[in-house]
Amino acid sequence: MNTPGNQAAQAGRADAGLYDLLVIGGGINGAGVARDAAGRGLSVALCEQHDFAGATSSASTKLIHGGLRYLEYYEFRLVAEALSERERLLDIAPHIAWPLRFVMPHVDGLRPRWMIRLGLWLYDHIGGRITLPKSRAVRLDRMAHASGLLPAITRGFAYSDAWVDDARLVILNLLSAQEHGADILPRTRLADARRVENQDGGDNHWLCTLEDVSSGEHRSVKARAVVNTAGPWVAQMDHQLNADDGETARHAAVKLVRGSHIVVPRLFDGEHAYILQNDDKRIVFMIPYEERYTLIGTTDVPQENMNHGARISAEEEAYLLRAVNRYLARPISAADIAWRYAGVRPLFDDESDNPSAVTRDYTLVLQERRGLPCVSVYGGKITTYRRLAESVLDKLAPWMQDRSRRAGWSATEALPGAGFRRADRQREVTRLQTRYAGLDAHFLARLFSRHGLNCRQILRAAQSMAELGRDFGGGLTQREVEYLVEHEWAREADDVLWRRTKCGLHMSEAQRAEFGAWFRGWFAAYRAGRPAPGRRLRTGLTRPGADAQVSRRW
CATH class of the missing domain: 3.30.9.10 (D-Amino Acid Oxidase, subunit A, domain 2)
Known part of the structure; x- marks a missing residue:
């Protein structure tokens, strides 16, 4: 997606060799911050040590609400x-x-x-x-x-x-952030971070070491600012980020x-x-x-x-x-x-x-030394994640205002798969069922509730359920699994069964075990660039002219 934010982010990395913002933690708050910042034209990277929405952000009560009892x-x-x-x-x-x-x-x-x-x-x-x-x-x-x-x-x-489907809200914000130029790094943990004073007259910067959790490989990235949205690990990350050079920082309690x-x-x-x-x-x-x-x-x-x-x-x-x-x-x-x-x-x-009386409001803790800020996010609720993200960018405005291309924007741009009025939701579902009349109508309605208009990228020209590949039960097909791996960073069976979808709830224990065994073998072959056993290679997953190789987007 060649948006102004995408162009600006790419230019920022090319010109300065560093990100404007490194976001640590891929729950709803981190995803919201990455989306907002990338859409303003800032160069952004986000890392998450486990799966996106793997902790609190997939384990909520699934409500968008004001919180009646908070009154x-x-x-x-x-x-x-x-x-x-x-x-x-x-x-x-x-x-x-x-x-x-x-x-x-x-x-x-x-x-x-x-x-x-x-x-x-x-x-x-x-x-x-x-x-x-x-x-x-x-x-x-x-x-x-x-x-x-x-x-x-x-x-x-x-x-x-x-x-709201909480886990999918996270994924859609990350997809939007990526469309605006952000680099999204799954299964990547922050191994080390320190503020570096440039002795050659250049900008001071954060020097961060990121570790690929699967391979153990390390890479270094530089950033002008860090946002700590580590969720339940926010306090530990706060200490890690703000205890450099022997200085004593004041930390909030969680x-x-x-x-x-x-x-x-x-x-x-x-x-x-x-x-x-x-x-x-x-x-x-x-x-x-x-x-x-x-x-x-x-x-x-x-x-x-x-x-x-x-x-x-x-x-x-x-x-x-x-x-x-x-x-x-x-x-x-x-x-x-x-x-x-x-x-x-x-x-x-x-x-x-x-515990019931502890405020659900969010608190942003700013620590700054050598002109290098770090914002740690405490509290918050899924309903206010977008406003929280705007507040984080407001906190960072003194360091980012010369680099930002626009002000807050995220309240009006639809998330991926939307692009229709909420009053027209059922009409869009009916339109989908008419276009794919050969597919099960109930299956299509559930698929739409996960992907919206983007489900057409999964269905393509299919007019029979058999064309969607293996049926794993619970409304999950091979075509959707491939899409979740290629486009939504799914890497383990549970990513698919319990976060990207809730199909695991509709499957028997035997079906879940069978899917897990299949997925491990298929994904290993996918990562290795080999055709997975028993799968039909298809346009979109294969490189042109390379029938025996599967492209990877990691």
Whole structure:
């Protein structure tokens, strides 16, 4: 893509031999920063030691929301900003994000009606221009579908928020960043970084050593500024980046809070979600998920460190089951859980004793020496990632204003695969199903929900499912897998099954194991430049005139 940002980024590297910005961490915040900066014409590189969205950014509750409960903690600015961003995200990513109606059943002994009404009135009005339907009281015993709740629960309130595929939001921001000229480096960790004072009269710069996690190979890059978006590892990275030359830097403290979720077979009909009050004053969501399931979450539990990753505990499972069984007409048990996952939020430590009360707002910590800045990002929520990215660029403006070609721009340019109005989403799906009438309509609708208009790059001229290659089950075909590897940095089976898609949820354990074995063999051959066993080479993956070689984009 030959955009002005692309040209400027390439020119910046060629002329100065260094990047304007090195972003460390490929979650939603890092992806947003890389996209915004590259679109302003800055030369950008982003590195991620694992898979993109491999931690917190693929383990959220999948909501674009203001955070209704944050009003109780007087987080009015955060809620207002999030509600405003909700509108923007629905406009720039209508293929992976859409409105969702929430129902809050009212039960005696918890928040009184007047408090709920007041909170919902504020929620309807403090976010500026809001296009979604406003809140109202509802009768649960008069809904179009059976509520699925206890018969005694007959009244409640309804309001609007939105849903998003969190991991795909990360990938689409990275694709956009790449289109604007950014270099995206997966499975690449920062091994070392130090500020270097140029003795020859040139610019001071960051000298960073990057390590390819797979091969162990090292490369050096230079940058004018560094942005630390390492998520749960932000504090360690902050210390690593700002402890050079024996100088003592002041570091912010991070509070790691785990949010865990369970997924069970569909609990109720209808396309609405439930927000359930709990007796500890927290709330738990029940959200329609992947058509056949209900997503239940989340918890707020302190996490000591990330040495063993994030895993849901038995206590958290019991907590979530207890919370929903208080409302459900047909209780569920641990035996019903089809999938479970947990993510860790790297919140700014405001010394609150209650994990639920720790602010979800973001805090940007700027450290600068020898004219070389570093911004570390603490906290934040997926809804406000784009605004957070703008705030990071505002922080860096004194060092970047002479190099930036334009101001903030990311609120209006559609993410890859969009390019249509959100009101036209169903029309685009129908158009796709008409164009590919020989393919399964349900399969096409699900593919569109991942790739939007870009799914045509996967389907090309196919008019039968057999033309899409091997069917792995769960709606996953070989043609899509090849696309995810070539264009979306997928390198392991789980990248495909649980992040680029959620097809793993729709597959049996045997199918997942079979796909994993196939993928390892196929990908090894792909990386080696050999035709993978049993695969048909195709235009787009083969070099012209080289039938036996597969091109690679790493």
